[in-house]
Amino acid sequence: MTRYQRIRDLREDHDLTQAQIGAAINVPQRTYAYYESGQRMIPPHVLCALADFYHVSVDYMLGRTDRKEMNV
Numbered sequence: 001m002t003r004y005q006r007i008r009d010l011r012e013d014h015d016l017t018q019a020q021i022g023a024a025i026n027v028p029q030r031t032y033a034y035y036e037s038g039q040r041m042i043p044p045h046v047l048c049a050l051a052d053f054y055h056v057s058v059d060y061m062l063g064r065t066d067r068k069e070m071n072v
Contacts, residue, residue: 001002003038006061011036012056 011021022032025046034040042050051058056068 008036
């Protein structure tokens with residue numbers, strides 16, 4: 001399974017814990033940790049919640065682009 005390095009990098013860049021992000025997007029800390037490590041695939045609604053939280057595109061979080069900006 002894919003490891004989601006960018007979501008970890010974004011969290012660390014904002015000096016947040018997994019528990020804080022989990023609370024912000026309404027998932028348990030343990031579940032969020034599984035997402036970061038790639039032990040669970042991130043569901044689309046969680047990807048969207050993370051993108052909205054960090055104000056970046058889903059493509060950026062998934063490593064498909066280096067542009068953080070969301071297309072509007």
